[in-house]
Amino acid sequence: MHAAPATSSTEPAAPWVAAVVQAAPCYLDLEASVDKAIDLIAHAARSGARLVAFPELWLPGYPWWVWLAPAAWAADHGFDRRYAAQAMQYGTPAADRLAAAARAHRIMVVMGLAERDGDALYIGQWLIDDSGRTVGRRRKLKPGPLERRVFAEGSGAGDLQVYPTAVGRVGALCCAEHRNPLFKYALHQQNEEVHVAAWPSFSVRAFAAGLSADTYLALSRSYAAEGGCYVLAPCAPVDAATRDLVCDTDEKAAQLGLGGGHAQVFAPNGDPLCTPLAPDAEGLLLATIDPARIAGAKAAHDIAGHSARLDVVGLAWAHGTKERP
Structure with missing residues (x-):
């Protein structure tokens, strides 16, 4: 499933621009959503970005x-069947179109997707470089309790990989994976420089305590400060078309609010870099990624290097130790 890491990569000598998506897909319509993704990829490239990050799923x-x-209820309404039919499969024309867009616009794409593999669905992230080549594919290791009604678990250590790319060492996690310190440390240990923290909307009012936009923004921010890396945090607001499709009663509509978009970019010291969009607005956030700031942050505090005490506590890999580059 997993592509091998890129074999050649150097840190860019100069700062570069990253784009973070805050937009809703064309809900449960893969082809239309790919069309919209290609438009956003083109927009990001025209804005000078070298990487564009999309939300979870x-x-x-x-x-x-x-x-x-x-x-x-979901089964009776056909949602499970429709979702599986609209999930992404690698090697299909829809996937080829995304790779071609990355190549045509000379931009790296980190796409959040529902991946269909046989009869199983996974919460996936697909890293495509600016030549349209697959840098990596990962799956969310542990979907949330309710998500497990739809998705299978990721397969193992290959889902905690940092990839050397032309813009630096890039890694990614989805949503509540950022609440797992060991998952985060696994990427920090690989000298991650740019991290994509992919989120859905924060509009569900049925969330339990602590599952709020404030909490998850804090997790993204602390990830940046702990890892000494930039964190790109895309987010997908709920639009009216989505709510109308999913909610067949006023009670359900009251639980699934419109909006909930809270995209942001965090610097290696944890500072937010962008003026947020309105929670129901769509667009791109653009931020400058400066390799010098990454180096400075890691010189001040390197969680897996000079600031660690590996003689006291460290991370054991179930499928082999990841060597620090």
Whole structure:
């Protein structure tokens, strides 16, 4: 499943621009969402970005019904079948179109998607370089309790990989994976420089305590400060078309609010770099990625290097130790 890391990469000598998406997909419509993704990729490239990051499960959208009703309701309404039919499969024309867009616009793409592999679905992130080549594919290691009604678990250590690319060492996690210190440390240990923290909308009012936009923004921010890396945090607001499709009662509509977009970019010291969009607005956030700031942050505090005490506590890999580059 997993592509091998790139074999040649150097840090860019100069700062460069990253783009973070805050936009809703064309819900449960893979082809239309790919069209919209290509437009956003082109927009990011025209804006001077060398990398564009998309939210969790942007293709073909987050399965909001898992928060709103029992599994039997979703099955009776055909959501599970429709979702599986609209999930992404690698090696298909839809996937080829995304890779071609990255190549045509000379920009790296980190896409959040529902991946279909046989009869199983996974919460995936696909890293495509600016030549259209697959840098890496990962799966969310542990979907949330309700998400497990739809998605299988990732397969192992290959889902905690940092990839050398032309813009630096890039890694990614999805949503609540950022609450797992060991998952985060696994990427910090590989000298991650740019991290994509992919989130869905923060509009579900059924969230338990602590599952708020403030909490998850804090997790993204602390990730940047702990890892001495830039964190790109895309987010997908809920639009009216999505809510109308998923919610067949006023009670469900009251649980799934419109908006919920809270995209941001955090510097290696944890500072937010962008003026947020309105929670229901769509667009791109642009931020300058300065390799010198990464080096400075890691010189001040290197969580897996000179600031560690590996003689006291460290991380053991179940499938082999990842060597620090």
